[in-house]
């Protein structure tokens with residue numbers, strides 16, 4: 001990571017359009033209050049221009065832009081308007097209270113849009129650009145003009161329109177890739193060409209506005225900046241029309257992290273990126289994909305043993321930016337089937353365990369077995385597993401295998417093999433339900449007089465693949481012994497918990513009664 005150049009010519013204006021283009025994502029509509037909350041956060045995080053809405057679109061949009069204009073302290077508040085006087089007048093009214101205000105007016109310039117959508121000749125479009133920018137300048141000195149579908153516009157016509165817009169008073173010229181069609185090399189050349197060919201181009205700031213239809217919005221935006229643009233239009237989480245817009249968090253961090261090859265900088269406080277992402281996701285109900293760059297929940301999470309080992313030795317082995325730099329508390333080492341011993345030991349230390357080498361090896365083997373069966377192994381799973389490992393380390397009786405037939409057909413039957421002080425014994429028992437069948441089988445292999453006082457099941461974590469934690473209490477001669485066991489299979493956990501209690505009981509007695517190895521198809525306890 002290198003620090004950015006602080007030269008003003010390399011400063012890139014961040015124009016956030018989460019509340020306008022972002023809200024155009026089908027299903028992303030935000031309430032008035034939610035828009036105010038998002039705008040406030042954008043202002044706090046250093047966004048230069050907030051495109052707060054499209055005031056002519058609805059009374060609600062007008063009111064939101066108006067209120068944001070009243071409340072925003074630092075950023076320029078901008079509203080969108082078509083090339084129509086009524087749009088521009090309504091927009092001007094909406095942004096009026098802002099201390100810094102911008103009118104953003106746009107008009108399509110590509111042959112396909114002019115012919116089919118606007119149904120206008122190029123000369124009419126040209127005249128509209130001049131008339132609308134002039135109209136907007138009556139209200140504010142800060143006027144942006146966009147050549148909608150700019151990347152599919154004939155270059156000569158585009159240059160003429162850009163020149164006319166600047167002459168009429170536009171201070172920002174946006175050349176959008178409205179349909180996400182361009183490539184980095186093309187977009188770079190477009191900006192370079194337009195800036196070289198338009199005689200008054202130095203009187204305006206050029207701007208990129210990219211869509212992600214081919215997944216190139218961020219790369220295209222940065223290429224446009226390389227071509228001379230100094231404003232990036234973008235949204236939090238990349239939301240926006242169709243496949244979305246350039247993701248604010250991605251362009252900002254690309255320039256920060258790779259400043260030696262992307263030598264531009266912004267005024268964004270990157271430590272607020274995660275908060276902004278969460279807020280926008282919450283108010284739009286658009287989940288952030290897990291592997292999303294910068295703000296996805298896996299962006300700073302590692303599950304593979306080799307990566308986790310590297311991270312524990314030096315975070316730079318697998319992270320190109322710190323989680324703190326984008327507002328994430330810390331890297332997470334997620335325990336799963338790909339994890340190795342280094343990460344497992346660290347996790348145990350974090351959970352407060354200190355195991356002997358043998359216990360550790362046993363616990364690791366059991367952890368791997370659990371991870372193979374369960375999508376996510378949570379801290380609680382590991383705690384349950386290690387607690388059991390410690391509690392059962394000296395057990396005389398252990399479950400070797402268990403097969404249960406359950407369901408409507410009955411009889412519920414348990415076939416159980418135990419290791420009793422090194423001796424393997426098997427039996428089969430039926431019962432009034434699968435748990436009863438298992439307990440009968442145990443009773444058959446380890447005869448005892450203890451009474452079952454408690455049998456309780458609860459989930460260790462959430463989800464259908466959660467481990468079941470079973471508690472069993474047995475009592476004999478006025479003394480009670482309780483044990484717990486966890487397993488993704490409730491019936492296995494039940495057998496282990498029962499045996500846990502029995503182990504405690506028999507160790508107090510000092511000896512374990514063992515029945516002869518046998519098969520008991522009819523045994524009912």
Ligand SMILES: CC(=O)SCCNC(=O)CCNC(=O)[C@H](O)C(C)(C)COP(=O)(O)OP(=O)(O)OC[C@H]1O[C@@H](n2cnc3c(N)ncnc32)[C@H](O)[C@@H]1OP(=O)(O)O
Nearest residue numbers: 024054056057058082083084106107108117118148178241
């Ligand atoms: C690329 C972009 O993201 S552009 C922004 C897109 N965002 C939106 O459209 C969201 C808000 N839009 C709306 O609420 C409505 O579309 C409104 C209020 C703007 C207009 O609604 P309506 O008057 O019912 O028109 P409708 O949306 O059906 O059609 C759009 C009209 O605007 C015209 N138009 C489109 N772009 C422009 C423009 N930049 N300047 C002038 N007119 C335009 C179309 O040619 C069409 O005109 P027509 O009625 O003469 O055929």
Ligand SMILES: CC(C)C(=O)C(=O)O
Nearest residue numbers: 106146148149176178
């Ligand atoms: C209004 C313009 C800037 C736009 O959203 C687009 O072209 O995608």
